[in-house]
Amino acid sequence: MEATETFKNIVNNRRSVRAFLPEPVSESTLHSVFATAQRAPSNCNTQPWEVAVASGNAIERLRKLIPEAFAAGQWTMDFPYDGKYEGVYKERQHGAAAELYGAMGIGREDKALRQAQFMKNFEFFDAPHVAFLFLPEPFGIREAADLGMYAQNLMLSMTAHGLASCPQTALSFMADLVRRELGIGEHNKLLFGISFGYEDTNNSANKCWTDRAAVTEAVSFHS
Numbered sequence: 001m002e003a004t005e006t007f008k009n010i011v012n013n014r015r016s017v018r019a020f021l022p023e024p025v026s027e028s029t030l031h032s033v034f035a036t037a038q039r040a041p042s043n044c045n046t047q048p049w050e051v052a053v054a055s056g057n058a059i060e061r062l063r064k065l066i067p068e069a070f071a072a073g074q075w076t077m078d079f080p081y082d083g084k085y086e087g088v089y090k091e092r093q094h095g096a097a098a099e100l101y102g103a104m105g106i107g108r109e110d111k112a113l114r115q116a117q118f119m120k121n122f123e124f125f126d127a128p129h130v131a132f133l134f135l136p137e138p139f140g141i142r143e144a145a146d147l148g149m150y151a152q153n154l155m156l157s158m159t160a161h162g163l164a165s166c167p168q169t170a171l172s173f174m175a176d177l178v179r180r181e182l183g184i185g186e187h188n189k190l191l192f193g194i195s196f197g198y199e200d201t202n203n204s205a206n207k208c209w210t211d212r213a214a215v216t217e218a219v220s221f222h223s
């Protein structure tokens with residue numbers, strides 16, 4: 001079926017892109033992207049997502065302030081960052097890092113280059129836009145799942161519109177700063193951000209493609 005192929009192509013073509021062109025996305029495309037994402041499902045259709053998109057002067061201010069705040073150790077996170085990856089999860093984490101740094105020709109021991117690449121998170125990988133995804137208080141893990149579904153809808157919508165994206169937990173490390181700069185209320189808690197725009201296809205960071213475990217490792221069918 002044509003729709004099946006189209007859907008598979010969109011899903012398979014979405015990947016985390018870590019270098020963008022400076023060209024901004026037009027207002028009409030932005031509207032279409034976000035209108036489609038809005039169709040995400042949620043518990044009782046509560047739609048517990050609050051999204052702030054920074055572009056133009058707003059993103060340029062953040063691009064300057066966030067790296068400065070990070071360097072000064074001024075972190076504020078709304079959600080704990082305490083996940084410990086063990087066993088297969090650790091292997092996959094290392095596999096993803098090896099893919100990225102391998103594509104960029106950065107060796108295991110090259111800590112300075114790895115750190116420099118990590119710091120690009122705080123400059124939104126030069127993207128012209130970033131969407132910050134907030135979970136309003138007092139929501140918790142179930143509503144965070146709704147926010148995750150919204151985020152995937154949003155990124156697939158971007159892919160379908162010819163845009164690229166990178167979801168970033170790193171952007172949640174500066175929750176207070178982001179709220180202050182964008183005038184977001186204290187009750188909105190920052191879970192992560194998504195940098196987006198047009199892919200810089202010449203940048204080696206974007207030669208990275210991650211793989212996935214076999215379906216049988218993740219799904220068991222019962223009858």
Ligand SMILES: Cc1cc2nc3c(=O)[nH]c(=O)nc-3n(C[C@H](O)[C@H](O)[C@H](O)COP(=O)(O)O)c2cc1C
Pocket residue numbers: 014015016017018096121166167168169170171192209210
């Ligand atoms: C919630 C979430 C947070 C992420 N945070 C970061 C991040 O801070 N920086 C980064 O470079 N990639 C980040 N990623 C991207 C993952 O590394 C990436 O999704 C994973 O390696 C699979 O690769 P793919 O997205 O290219 O398919 C994040 C992904 C998700 C879903």
